[in-house]
Amino acid sequence: MKRKIKTMEEFAEVSGISRPTISKYFNDPESVRRSTRDRIEIALEAYSYRPNIFAINQNRKLTKTIGIVVPYLADPFFAEIVRLMERRCMDAGFSPMIFSAHGEQRLENDALAALQSQRPAGALIAPLGRHSDFDSVRHFTEEVPTVVFDSNVKVGEAFVGSDSFQSIPLIVDYLCRSGEPPCFLEMPPVNPNANKRRDAYTLAMERLGHDPKVIRVDGKGWDFERIGMDEGMRLISNKELPSETVLCSNDRLAIGFIAAAYQQGLRVGHGAGCALRVAGHDDHPWARFTCPPLTTVAQDYSAIVDRSVEKLFDLIENGRTQEERPEVLIECKLVLRSSA
Amino acid sequence: MKRKIKTMEEFAEVSGISRPTISKYFNDPESVRRSTRDRIEIALEAYSYRPNIFAINQNRKLTKTIGIVVPYLADPFFAEIVRLMERRCMDAGFSPMIFSAHGEQRLENDALAALQSQRPAGALIAPLGRHSDFDSVRHFTEEVPTVVFDSNVKVGEAFVGSDSFQSIPLIVDYLCRSGEPPCFLEMPPVNPNANKRRDAYTLAMERLGHDPKVIRVDGKGWDFERIGMDEGMRLISNKELPSETVLCSNDRLAIGFIAAAYQQGLRVGHGAGCALRVAGHDDHPWARFTCPPLTTVAQDYSAIVDRSVEKLFDLIENGRTQEERPEVLIECKLVLRSSA
DNA sequence: ATGAAATTTTTACTCCCGTAAAATTTAATC
DNA sequence: GATTAAATTTTACGGGAGTAAAAATTTCAT
Numbered sequence: 001m002k003r004k005i006k007t008m009e010e011f012a013e014v015s016g017i018s019r020p021t022i023s024k025y026f027n028d029p030e031s032v033r034r035s036t037r038d039r040i041e042i043a044l045e046a047y048s049y050r051p052n053i054f055a056i057n058q059n060r061k062l063t064k065t066i067g068i069v070v071p072y073l074a075d076p077f078f079a080e081i082v083r084l085m086e087r088r089c090m091d092a093g094f095s096p097m098i099f100s101a102h103g104e105q106r107l108e109n110d111a112l113a114a115l116q117s118q119r120p121a122g123a124l125i126a127p128l129g130r131h132s133d134f135d136s137v138r139h140f141t142e143e144v145p146t147v148v149f150d151s152n153v154k155v156g157e158a159f160v161g162s163d164s165f166q167s168i169p170l171i172v173d174y175l176c177r178s179g180e181p182p183c184f185l186e187m188p189p190v191n192p193n194a195n196k197r198r199d200a201y202t203l204a205m206e207r208l209g210h211d212p213k214v215i216r217v218d219g220k221g222w223d224f225e226r227i228g229m230d231e232g233m234r235l236i237s238n239k240e241l242p243s244e245t246v247l248c249s250n251d252r253l254a255i256g257f258i259a260a261a262y263q264q265g266l267r268v269g270h271g272a273g274c275a276l277r278v279a280g281h282d283d284h285p286w287a288r289f290t291c292p293p294l295t296t297v298a299q300d301y302s303a304i305v306d307r308s309v310e311k312l313f314d315l316i317e318n319g320r321t322q323e324e325r326p327e328v329l330i331e332c333k334l335v336l337r338s339s340a
Numbered sequence: 341m342k343r344k345i346k347t348m349e350e351f352a353e354v355s356g357i358s359r360p361t362i363s364k365y366f367n368d369p370e371s372v373r374r375s376t377r378d379r380i381e382i383a384l385e386a387y388s389y390r391p392n393i394f395a396i397n398q399n400r401k402l403t404k405t406i407g408i409v410v411p412y413l414a415d416p417f418f419a420e421i422v423r424l425m426e427r428r429c430m431d432a433g434f435s436p437m438i439f440s441a442h443g444e445q446r447l448e449n450d451a452l453a454a455l456q457s458q459r460p461a462g463a464l465i466a467p468l469g470r471h472s473d474f475d476s477v478r479h480f481t482e483e484v485p486t487v488v489f490d491s492n493v494k495v496g497e498a499f500v501g502s503d504s505f506q507s508i509p510l511i512v513d514y515l516c517r518s519g520e521p522p523c524f525l526e527m528p529p530v531n532p533n534a535n536k537r538r539d540a541y542t543l544a545m546e547r548l549g550h551d552p553k554v555i556r557v558d559g560k561g562w563d564f565e566r567i568g569m570d571e572g573m574r575l576i577s578n579k580e581l582p583s584e585t586v587l588c589s590n591d592r593l594a595i596g597f598i599a600a601a602y603q604q605g606l607r608v609g610h611g612a613g614c615a616l617r618v619a620g621h622d623d624h625p626w627a628r629f630t631c632p633p634l635t636t637v638a639q640d641y642s643a644i645v646d647r648s649v650e651k652l653f654d655l656i657e658n659g660r661t662q663e664e665r666p667e668v669l670i671e672c673k674l675v676l677r678s679s680a
Numbered sequence: 681a682t683g684a685a686a687t688t689t690t691t692a693c694t695c696c697c698g699t700a701a702a703a704t705t706t707a708a709t710c
Numbered sequence: 711g712a713t714t715a716a717a718t719t720t721t722a723c724g725g726g727a728g729t730a731a732a733a734a735t736t737t738c739a740t
Contacts, residue, residue, distance in 0.1 A: 023697065076416065
């Protein structure tokens with residue numbers, strides 16, 4: 001009959017080890033003598049005690065919590081990034097805590113406040129971007145060691161993200177070589193990336209001696225596919241497309257656009273008999289399952305996660321020694337499928 | 341010059357109100373006299389103090405945390421459910437905490453342990469199902485008031501989910517009326533739902549006097565689209581499909597299967613000139629953007645979330661008074677698009 | 681103004697563990 | 711076996727707020 005062990009004091013009794021040593025053990029099992037560790041672990045199996053996390057964190061200035069904040073968790077790009085980050089944090093002995101802003105400034109602020117009240121050791125955040133409450137985000141980063149990823153809001157100790165000025169030329173160049181130069185389909189930008197992509201498109205086209213053609217469609221929120229489809233339907237039926245090659249600002253928009261083309265009876269692809277070529281950006285998890293499979297530029301998910309996490313661990317261990325805020329730009333890769 | 345307020349004691353000083361009253365205010369602003377509340381709120385704006393969450397939770401047996409645990413957060417079905425649940429919890433004054441098992445038993449156990457150590461007021465969990473460590477999950481639910489959703493593992497105080505024996509006949513009936521009776525495409529079941537759907541299919545077909553044809557394809561993990569596509573390619577090129585109408589166990593599988601059909605040059609749809617009809621189940625957020633748009637049975641996301649959350653709040657307020665574990669089954673709706 | 685009811689203040693104890701300092705025990709070295 | 715170094719035990723305090731009980735104050739109706 002094993003009595004319920006609630007406190008470290010009680011566990012110290014039943015295990016025959018003093019409380020401070022038990023405490024030491026839980027902070028780092030290697031820090032106690034081998035024989036002691038064994039005795040503790042034997043008792044641990046017999047009584048299954050776990051220290052109270054609130055009491056622990058109350059006395060530690062830095063907890064083992066790492067916050068992960070994304071603008072929209074139901075976006076497969078962020079879902080995947082979060083999945084990878086979570087694992088990396090757990091493997092390193094941290095407890096990741098996930099927050100989503102659900103695309104709203106108020107909720108981003110709430111998330112940051114909730115996270116900050118947890119006194120996390122650090123945070124990995126992808127800000128909303130244009131819709132962020134800049135002061136609020138900055139205030140957060142002043143208190144918590146933070147690596148910003150994806151959307152380069154100028155706060156935090158470091159930034160990790162993809163380089164639009166490398167990725168966009170890649171696909172623009174390919175599209176120009178293989179057919180009619182592309183027009184660029186964008187929606188009102190939700191973050192700095194969207195603007196950079198457009199600018200990179202314009203620059204790339206001009207370099208190649210072509211006339212850039214940007215189509216800005218309306219639409220709010222994070223329903224990118226719906227926007228791509230609705231506006232695609234309109235553009236196609238009104239014959240407003242300035243080119244038969246459409247480069248979409250991101251894959252989700254492209255997925256919607258392809259659906260529109262299909263419903264309008266336009267065959268998408270780079271082969272003969274195709275009326276339209278469509279390309280995207282990001283290599284979303286679902287990009288390979290569109291009809292036809294989407295030609296796109298792949299963001300390097302692993303690299304983004306690895307570099308972000310490494311940088312954060314470095315920050316946590318060595319403090320904010322950095323003179324200037326480093327910006328790590330990660331290369332994208334062209335992924336040729338059959339949509340363009 | 342506002343000094344930094346760290347403790348409630350200090351805040352009591354600067355606000356001129358006693359600490360116990362401040363404490364009362366933070367637990368429920370309505371519980372103090374109007375004039376007192378105003379004085380506190382004025383001080384609050386001037387000093388921006390927030391109580392330490394660890395100190396708070398240390399003395400409370402039930403926190404304001406609600407855990408949300410799903411088997412795979414990158415699955416859009418769960419991403420969407422989580423999104424809705426999170427909001428409902430926040431609106432009710434709770435702090436939702438999200439966990440994903442990433443499809444692995446070990447990680448599900450880790451998530452439950454991490455959650456339990458937070459002493460949550462309650463939990464909303466969708467267990468892995470067949471891959472769950474049953475004892476571990478049951479142990480969790482014995483300590484934490486829990487509503488189980490989606491996958492009916494027999495633990496917790498209540499279950500909320502869709503009724504496969506209502507939804508599947510709906511689509512089987514439609515498919516039989518409108519063309520060749522469907523075969524059923526499934527992968528090795530990850531949870532009880534998958535089995536129920538197959539059984540419901542068999543039953544529905546027999547009721548209509550047709551011969552049920554179940555195709556079980558291989559594949560592990562949560563890459564449903566990939567499995568659907570790879571196995572679809574094989575089935576189609578080997579001409580192993582027993583029917584021109586394919587009912588997939590879920591939408592993600594269907595999305596992959598449609599991609600396979602497209603790549604094999606088979607036209608999918610219910611119209612003339614189509615070689616194949618494909619239907620799914622769930623109405624995933626992306627189901628409307630396939631080519632052609634997917635005919636499916638829609639799970640009622642809002643209802644699932646609402647009923648789950650209501651039930652949990654009831655549990656939290658009134659304790660576990662329930663004699664028997666209620667199972668709430670929610671109706672699905674047929675969604676006719678053009679894939680079948 | 682008076683008495684009763686509702687609030688607030690005072691005081692004090694609790695929650696569970698981190699951690700520092702001094703005293704003691706154990707292990708390692710020659 | 712004596713010397714030293716390393717680990718453990720003892721003792722004690724602190725962290726920040728919940729909460730109970732008694733005393734003091736405010737509010738409100740009569």
